[in-house]
Amino acid sequence: MKNNVFLRTLAMAKPYRGRVALALLFALVFAASSGATLAMLLPIFDDVFGAREDNVSTLSLDQAMSQTVLPELQEFWNSVKGGNASSAVESIKTVPGAFLDGIHRSAPSQALLAVIVTIVSLILVKNLAFFLQTFFIASVEEGMLRDLRMKVYSHLLRLDLGFFARSRSGELTTRITADVVRIKRTVTQSLITLVRQIFLLAVYFFITLWVSWKLTLVTVAVLPPSMALILLLGKSLRRKSHRSQEKMADFASFLGETITGVRVVKAFAMESFEEQRFLKSVNAHRKYEVSLRRMKALSGPLTEFLGAVAAGVILWYGGNAVIDGSGMSPGRFMVFLAAALSMMDPAKGISKTYAAIQAGLAAGERVFGIIDTPPAIVEYGSAIVPEKLSRSIRFENVSFGYNPDNPVLKDINLEIRAGEIVALVGPSGGGKSTLADMIPRFYDPDRGRIFFDGIDLRKLSISELRGQLGVVTQETVLFNDTVFNNIAYGSAGISMEQVEKAAEVANALEFIEAMPRGFSTVIGERGVTLSGGQRQRLAIARAVLKNPPILIFDEATSALDTRSEKLVQQAIDALVEGRTSLVIAHRLSTIKKATRVLYIDNGRIIEEGTHETLLALGGKYYKLWKMQF
Numbered sequence: 001m002k003n004n005v006f007l008r009t010l011a012m013a014k015p016y017r018g019r020v021a022l023a024l025l026f027a028l029v030f031a032a033s034s035g036a037t038l039a040m041l042l043p044i045f046d047d048v049f050g051a052r053e054d055n056v057s058t059l060s061l062d063q064a065m066s067q068t069v070l071p072e073l074q075e076f077w078n079s080v081k082g083g084n085a086s087s088a089v090e091s092i093k094t095v096p097g098a099f100l101d102g103i104h105r106s107a108p109s110q111a112l113l114a115v116i117v118t119i120v121s122l123i124l125v126k127n128l129a130f131f132l133q134t135f136f137i138a139s140v141e142e143g144m145l146r147d148l149r150m151k152v153y154s155h156l157l158r159l160d161l162g163f164f165a166r167s168r169s170g171e172l173t174t175r176i177t178a179d180v181v182r183i184k185r186t187v188t189q190s191l192i193t194l195v196r197q198i199f200l201l202a203v204y205f206f207i208t209l210w211v212s213w214k215l216t217l218v219t220v221a222v223l224p225p226s227m228a229l230i231l232l233l234g235k236s237l238r239r240k241s242h243r244s245q246e247k248m249a250d251f252a253s254f255l256g257e258t259i260t261g262v263r264v265v266k267a268f269a270m271e272s273f274e275e276q277r278f279l280k281s282v283n284a285h286r287k288y289e290v291s292l293r294r295m296k297a298l299s300g301p302l303t304e305f306l307g308a309v310a311a312g313v314i315l316w317y318g319g320n321a322v323i324d325g326s327g328m329s330p331g332r333f334m335v336f337l338a339a340a341l342s343m344m345d346p347a348k349g350i351s352k353t354y355a356a357i358q359a360g361l362a363a364g365e366r367v368f369g370i371i372d373t374p375p376a377i378v379e380y381g382s383a384i385v386p387e388k389l390s391r392s393i394r395f396e397n398v399s400f401g402y403n404p405d406n407p408v409l410k411d412i413n414l415e416i417r418a419g420e421i422v423a424l425v426g427p428s429g430g431g432k433s434t435l436a437d438m439i440p441r442f443y444d445p446d447r448g449r450i451f452f453d454g455i456d457l458r459k460l461s462i463s464e465l466r467g468q469l470g471v472v473t474q475e476t477v478l479f480n481d482t483v484f485n486n487i488a489y490g491s492a493g494i495s496m497e498q499v500e501k502a503a504e505v506a507n508a509l510e511f512i513e514a515m516p517r518g519f520s521t522v523i524g525e526r527g528v529t530l531s532g533g534q535r536q537r538l539a540i541a542r543a544v545l546k547n548p549p550i551l552i553f554d555e556a557t558s559a560l561d562t563r564s565e566k567l568v569q570q571a572i573d574a575l576v577e578g579r580t581s582l583v584i585a586h587r588l589s590t591i592k593k594a595t596r597v598l599y600i601d602n603g604r605i606i607e608e609g610t611h612e613t614l615l616a617l618g619g620k621y622y623k624l625w626k627m628q629f
């Protein structure tokens with residue numbers, strides 16, 4: 001699984017492989033020039049600071065170089081001209097050595113100049129390479145981030161309502177915002193930073209080997225124990241960061257709930273209660289974050305201390321070799337020491353990168369978890385495009401529960417004939433909204449089937465089916481957009497006249513025109529600046545504009561004042577006119593208009609008939625009616 005996540009994460013960089021390759025190339029250049037800069041310590045100590053009591057050279061720089069580098073370059077050029085690749089490689093490999101030899105043969109002041117110019121140029125190359133690496137990788141990173149966000153978002157849009165009922169919105173938000181960033185870091189860290197650190201480590205290691213393999217062996221003997229410690233630390237870090245992110249999602253969704261429900265919190269004076277709950281949630285996150293940061297803080301110093309111990313051991317062996325003159329020049333030893341000490345940096349970097357990669361893989365598992373969730377509502381076989389409803393929508397022994405052991409609809413048999421207005425009434429929680437949700441296939445029955453003109457709903461094209469339906473839900477959802485766009489939502493290429501007409505039919509024109517910018521007025525998040533009745537009328541206008549042959553209307557339960565009530569009622573009347581309608585009714589006037597009334601309680605249809613016959617029956621409906629009106 002882990003492996004799989006890693007490979008899938010890397011695969012996201014595929015469209016950007018050209019730029020990744022360039023970045024890798026510059027990482028290589030960076031490592032090589034870092035190593036070369038370090039190697040310049042050798043001529044500084046051995047040739048400039050005059051450790052050459054034997055015979056101080058008096059050659060000028062170009063004289064010396066023409067003895068050493070020039071012949072090698074000439075040979076290289078000849079090999080290239082002769083098309084002899086292997087000998088060309090051979091001769092180019094000797095150039096750096098010949099260059100050092102050239103400095104060695106020239107007079108100290110000339111050598112100093114050569115060293116300075118070389119070091120400055122090398123540092124220029126190194127930093128240029130560093131910049132170019134980031135230059136290319138930045139667009140790779142951000143591109144991948146966008147790709148992944150789009151992928152998760154598109155998939156979320158296609159998931160079924162059941163999935164959203166099971167998930168917390170804060171958690172989903174965290175996945176698209178923070179988790180995706182962690183994944184991005186994994187890819188770039190592992191591809192670029194890790195590769196660069198490994199190159200660096202390799203270059204430094206190569207230099208130590210070049211100076212003295214014996215001393216390198218000593219170094220290697222001191223390193224592995226510290227490496228083991230670092231790996232262990234990384235593992236624990238990963239676990240902690242996972243928990244910390246979970247806690248973060250916890251309080252993010254908590255925060256979301258409070259913001260949505262702030263009215264209720266205030267109404268019930270629950271501020272300090274919510275504070276306590278929030279404190280608990282924030283505290284849980286803090287606990288993990290503190291120990292996470294402490295652990296992270298430990299990893300750096302620990303590596304450095306272990307490095308210092310290693311340096312002490314190396315100094316002891318190497319210093320003695322210089323003192324007793326057994327073939328180790330001070331310059332060579334300085335290069336060795338610098339290379340060995342420089343190894344700590346990439347080693348530390350690798351341990352940090354390792355932790356980041358682990359955190360990213362954990363995030364990857366969560367994000368891929370979403371992407372891999374199959375939508376529960378899919379089309380079976382080749383989707384049939386339905387004709388306009390001509391006969392009926394029929395429920396046949398339909399049972400359904402949000403979770404399997406708690407059925408909400410029990411064995412529903414129901415036929416809604418074309419052109420009929422069927423009203424659902426009954427106590428709250430009886431299953432009315434759930435029943436209505438079955439027709440657009442927001443949920444599929446657990447048992448039984450639903451037919452659309454005799455065709456099983458599951459065989460129909462989902463978008464075509466929903467295209468025939470106008471759904472006005474119990475809670476009016478308005479988007480943070482203009483009135484015009486809210487009404488025209490879901491209908492393409494709509495003119496102002498059409499929207500105005502729809503608003504008029506829905507009894508909404510008057511209040512819209514009274515707004516400061518009319519149809520261009522932006523209504524706030526979830527339409528907070530509108531009253532309940534106004535929002536309902538906007539939702540009705542939206543349905544009027546869509547002009548669907550079938551209407552599913554879930555009347556809001558919220559009470560309206562008499563004037564609003566009347567306006568909304570007129571709007572509803574205009575809406576159901578001439579359509580096959582399923583109306584979940586809380587208003588007497590709506591019920592009276594229905595051709596049939598179904599009384600639903602506890603997931604079953606208990607009573608059925610017209611308003612009058614049900615009243616005459618004197619059963620549950622009669623009681624409800626007496627209580628409400």
Ligand SMILES: Nc1ncnc2c1ncn2[C@@H]1O[C@H](COP(=O)(O)OP(=O)(O)OP(=O)(O)O)[C@@H](O)[C@H]1O
Nearest residue numbers: 165402403408427428429430431432433434435474
């Ligand atoms: N997304 C959901 N997940 C789990 N249970 C749910 C979900 N939606 C509704 N329920 C449960 O299903 C039952 C029926 O709910 P439903 O919304 O269909 O009732 P209703 O008849 O529309 O009530 P009301 O008149 O108050 O709108 C209730 O017990 C409710 O708790």
Ligand SMILES: [Mg+2]
Nearest residue numbers: 432433434474
């Ligand atoms: Mg309901």
